[in-house]
Amino acid sequence: MSTTERLDWTDRVLELEVGPVAHGGHCVARHEGRVVFVRHALPGERVIAVVVEDGGGGFCRADAVSVREAAPQRVPAPCAWARAGGCGGCDFQHADPALQRALKGEVLAEQLRRLAGIERAVEVEELPGGALGWRHRVRLAVDAQGRPGLRAHRSHDVLPIADCPIAPAGALPPVLEHRFDPGGEVEVAVDAAGAVHVGAEIGAGGPVVQRAAGREWRLTPGVFWQVHPALPDALAAVVAEWADAPAGGTAWDLYGGVGLFAAVLAAQVGRDGAVTVVESSRQAVADGRAALADLPQVDWRPGRVEQVLGGLTARPDVVVADPPRRGLGRALVEALCAREPDRVVHVACDPAALARDVALFADRGYRLDGLRAFDAFPMTHHFESVALLGRA
Structure with a gap:
């Protein structure tokens, strides 16, 4: 053998x-x-x-x-699919929500210790709304018979669910009764007005109304918005506190989406300042421009951050970055540090990627001045973190 x-x-x-x-x-x-x-x-x-x-x-x-x-702290799982061989979406339904948050804090602390050499206790903060019914945007997979469902863990198999307890009550069952093109995906979104939007591709259906930071966005279905309804306001509040962009100053909003953070930064720099939003999704840029049409200090730059950054000439006072799961990476961190912003507010959905980026910033003379984490994905192992990096 x-x-x-x-x-x-x-x-x-x-x-x-x-x-x-x-x-x-x-x-x-x-x-x-x-x-x-x-x-x-x-x-x-x-x-x-x-x-x-x-x-x-x-x-x-x-x-x-x-x-x-x-x-x-073990508790009965509220969903029959949260078991061995079941759905891949939820990891911690068998844990009390307080323990879930403690475990996530341990994960981020361990990643910072191992990857960035930083010893720091981490509290993952609870968001309003509880551990169930919070997921206001769900992407369903469609099996070979056209039936929508959720994928099994680490598998392409589609489970024929009847509902999902982390989705808003009543949102999924009517959709699960329908048949769709085999092998595709269907997004179900519940907006701030309570309307349920069902679409198989970007642009399907009417506008998705979302509200945060004292503003309203009317979004094209499929355009990114956080799945937890309380997270946009929570993140906007942290950005408002930590960015502290000076009146008349310059701020960059990288991976800016539809401009949630740009709205916050624009209020800080005022009409005499400048906020540059870099976003690769042209539909998100179009929706953001419409939502922030009253803010002439916001300049939209469609394109990939790696490609657009070299064409930005002014030195930013502050940079807000909300990169995809892989994080910023060495090349972007070095490019940002070369511009010498006073502060970088780094929003992250992956603790390992955040820790790697924090280590890269430290190598370039930026210290970790602030750290907050939010349990924006209860019952799963995911959570959202925000780091404040300041020049040493």
Whole structure:
């Protein structure tokens, strides 16, 4: 038997002592010298788990199927699909919401310690609305028979759900009764006016009304807006506090979307200042221009940040950046630091990417002056973080 064959534990049943939480919605256990990433478990538990994925090497993945010794904060999952072999959307339905937030804080603290050399306790803050019914935008997958549903964990299989408890009550069942083009996707969005929008592509249906930072946006269906209705105002408040753009100053809003942060920055710099928004989605730019038409100090630059940045000549007093999950990366961090902004407000949805970027900024003379995190995705391992980076 080869080494590779010996290491293939797929379908093997293991009894595990569960260790700390790790980034990605699982906990870490060890068995016979190997790391086992276990879903549906909590730190300190003893579980029976089945190995579901093993590529050989030093680790494999498993699902807990039985709990021998439960953690005190374990609770019954509110959804029948939140189990081994079930939906890939929720990771922590079996944990009390307060424990979910504590685990997420541990993840960010560990990423900062390991990747940036920063020791810092992290509190993940609760948002209004509770742990269920918060997800106001859901993307459904469509199976080969045209039935919409949600994908299984780490799989393209589509589960034939009847509802989803983290979506607003009543929003999904009527959509799930319909049939759509096989193999596609359908977005369901509930806007600030309570209207349910169903579309298979950008531009389908009427405008999606959203409100935040004291303004209203009328968005084209499919254009990005945060899925938690309380998060835009929470982020806008942090940006308003930390950006502190001077009157008449210059601010950049990178990956600016429809201009949520640009609206905040424009109020700070005033009519004599300048806010430059860089956004690659031309439909988002069009919607943002319409929403902020009363703010002539906002200049929209459609295009990828990597391509547009070189053409921006003024030195920014402050930069707000909300990059995709991969973060800014070395090239962009170096380009931004070369412009010497006084402050950078970094919004991130991935703790590892944020920690890597914080380390890159530190190498260029910027310190971590502030850090906040929000539980914008209850029941999942995801959360949103904001870092304030100032020149040392």
